[in-house]
Amino acid sequence: MNRIKQKLQEDPQKKLLSIYFTAGYPQPENTVPIIEDLEKSGVDMIEIGLPFSDPLADGPTIQESSQVALKNGMTTQRLFEQLKDIRKAVSIPLLIMGYFNPILQFGVEKFCQKCKETGIDGLIIPDLPVEEYLLQYKEIFRKYDLLPVFLITPQTSEERIRAIDSASEGFIYMVSSASVTGGTGGFGPEQKAYFERVSKMGLNAPLIVGFGIKDAETFEQATANTKGAIIGSAFIKHLTKHGTRNIAGFTRIIR
Amino acid sequence: MNYQVNEKGYYGDFGGAFIPEMLYPNVEELRKNYLNIMQEESFQKEFNQLLKDYVGRPTPLYYAERFSKNYNTKIYLKREDLCHTGAHKVNNTIGQILMAKRLGKSRIIAETGAGQHGVATATVCALMGLECIVYMGEIDIARQAPNVARMKMLGATVIPARSGSKTLKDATNEAIRDWINNPMDTHYIIGSVVGPHPYPDMVARFQSVISEEVKKQLLEKEGREDPDFVVACVGGGSNAAGLYYHYLNNEKVGIIAVEAAGEGVLSGKSAATSALGKEGIIHGSKTLLMQTQDGQITEPYSISAGLDYPGVGPMHANLFKTGRGEFISVTDAEAMAAGLELSKLEGIIPAIETAHALAIFETRRFKEDDVVVVNLSGRGDKDLNTYIEHFNL
Numbered sequence A: 001m002n003r004i005k006q007k008l009q010e011d012p013q014k015k016l017l018s019i020y021f022t023a024g025y026p027q028p029e030n031t032v033p034i035i036e037d038l039e040k041s042g043v044d045m046i047e048i049g050l051p052f053s054d055p056l057a058d059g060p061t062i063q064e065s066s067q068v069a070l071k072n073g074m075t076t077q078r079l080f081e082q083l084k085d086i087r088k089a090v091s092i093p094l095l096i097m098g099y100f101n102p103i104l105q106f107g108v109e110k111f112c113q114k115c116k117e118t119g120i121d122g123l124i125i126p127d128l129p130v131e132e133y134l135l136q137y138k139e140i141f142r143k144y145d146l147l148p149v150f151l152i153t154p155q156t157s158e159e160r161i162r163a164i165d166s167a168s169e170g171f172i173y174m175v176s177s178a179s180v181t182g183g184t185g186g187f188g189p190e191q192k193a194y195f196e197r198v199s200k201m202g203l204n205a206p207l208i209v210g211f212g213i214k215d216a217e218t219f220e221q222a223t224a225n226t227k228g229a230i231i232g233s234a235f236i237k238h239l240t241k242h243g244t245r246n247i248a249g250f251t252r253i254i255r
Numbered sequence B: 001m002n003y004q005v006n007e008k009g010y011y012g013d014f015g016g017a018f019i020p021e022m023l024y025p026n027v028e029e030l031r032k033n034y035l036n037i038m039q040e041e042s043f044q045k046e047f048n049q050l051l052k053d054y055v056g057r058p059t060p061l062y063y064a065e066r067f068s069k070n071y072n073t074k075i076y077l078k079r080e081d082l083c084h085t086g087a088h089k090v091n092n093t094i095g096q097i098l099m100a101k102r103l104g105k106s107r108i109i110a111e112t113g114a115g116q117h118g119v120a121t122a123t124v125c126a127l128m129g130l131e132c133i134v135y136m137g138e139i140d141i142a143r144q145a146p147n148v149a150r151m152k153m154l155g156a157t158v159i160p161a162r163s164g165s166k167t168l169k170d171a172t173n174e175a176i177r178d179w180i181n182n183p184m185d186t187h188y189i190i191g192s193v194v195g196p197h198p199y200p201d202m203v204a205r206f207q208s209v210i211s212e213e214v215k216k217q218l219l220e221k222e223g224r225e226d227p228d229f230v231v232a233c234v235g236g237g238s239n240a241a242g243l244y245y246h247y248l249n250n251e252k253v254g255i256i257a258v259e260a261a262g263e264g265v266l267s268g269k270s271a272a273t274s275a276l277g278k279e280g281i282i283h284g285s286k287t288l289l290m291q292t293q294d295g296q297i298t299e300p301y302s303i304s305a306g307l308d309y310p311g312v313g314p315m316h317a318n319l320f321k322t323g324r325g326e327f328i329s330v331t332d333a334e335a336m337a338a339g340l341e342l343s344k345l346e347g348i349i350p351a352i353e354t355a356h357a358l359a360i361f362e363t364r365r366f367k368e369d370d371v372v373v374v375n376l377s378g379r380g381d382k383d384l385n386t387y388i389e390h391f392n393l
């Protein structure tokens, strides 16, 4: 069974903590140590960011980490080389999150095949809309047992949420607010109402909230009605400040 | 063959809407409504009235006799430089501001490179009393100071794009991020036939007034609607799309697209997308773009800020791939020389973007009785500093 599916079913009560980081940041060879430390710190799932020159949906923190990673010489090929033996050391679900163009250039099928060989369980491609996925790529994802993860936002219509739900095989990535990544405002009544509204829709796929989660309070608010939450920019800021030291210290503050 | 967009938003293999979900509601709203709104009688009336009374259309189709004689063929210039604000860009911003109003939007955002599209957007926002925010690369702000001042006089807020390479592509990224952050009240006026469907088609339709007029004007002057060739410079491709529009599916009319070679196609400092680009995705559209082998978008170079874009609209990518369009690239030096030549022979100082289209006659020969229409997309006022430096004027 795919590790993401397994993790989602394991313990119905447990709220999942997922962490995003940009591969190749702050140092090119940090990728594997970060993944290992995150697992040791009790993180449930990891999203490995494939850096891109033009990350449209990201705020300054992830933009800058992507620029640094690219300057450090990160490439798709190099990421797969770094991850070659990752399944000897790590057993939690691993996803790759990246924009579509680098994947297209690598070759979508070749990319998916490499993911399978490496032990990647799912893909989050923010600029690959669900329609294009269903039309052109679903069979390839299936063939290599990769779960597609789609985003919804507070503006996504109910009808569209249902369509996305039926195309989803793992979880739905619930974007917390109308914003690029790295928001620092915390969650108000509007977000809470949105978390509640969608959680009452009776969807098949569990909801995992991302964007703007940075501490214990926002983690708790985000997961009150959902299965889990994803932290990205706040973790990147930790890496900027402390390098790869004391990753457990960061996750301990969250929950 | 059909070279127009199909019902799925594609030109052949190119186009589509590769956008993050956050943009979906706004892009979908536009997609569902743009054709209906554009076909409304009240929209047509207001659009045409403004093009006439405010922009100054129709723009002349001018037979450039001395320039023609020099190249031994018949060259007509479509005088978009005489549009209000000095370039074709305003045809699109007039259309889109009316669209935004009908969609109930109160806040306008735009990206700009040289500042021409920014000025054209700030102008229509002043005209309609809407808030206007223009994203512009920090580097472009420094080298296009007069246009920054114009935008400010017109009441727009100019926000420097400090990410990435700090030029047009990054200004576009910032505008898209703004739209993600402001999903309810904002319309994004994109400046060329780029971006996710329906933008390329919508912008092409607003610019199509150019070839609509050429057909009538040429009938008067030459007794036929169709020239032998239409020639335009291509940055994103909007002035070209406007000139080609009514001739796209008429294969008797040759289509020539002129790209900026910068210091030479193989110099490493170039913006010749068709020569250097590969298929990929930029700003929500599947098209040709300049990128590394790893799929990272690269920074183009041209002396002309308006052609300094690493992609090209999907219509043009398809014209290139199918062979319907003939693509020629012109270096900085060739373009500058052509700009000076037109000034001396015809008393018209063209924008440096436009000068690229004029430069092809040095190498591309036409028959004596060929009728060639060149889109004179903009005037050279904004480029005086570059001309001064280049020619030590």
Ligand SMILES: Cc1ncc(COP(=O)(O)O)c(C=O)c1O
Residues within 6 Å of the ligand: B087, B088, B113, B114, B115, B116, B117, B191, B192, B193, B233, B234, B235, B236, B237, B238, B239, B240, B305, B306, B307, B351, B353, B354, B377, B378, B379
């Ligand atoms: C005068 C002029 N021509 C051409 C262009 C290039 O844009 P497009 O290819 O969309 O016509 C610009 C862009 O700023 C311009 O100002």
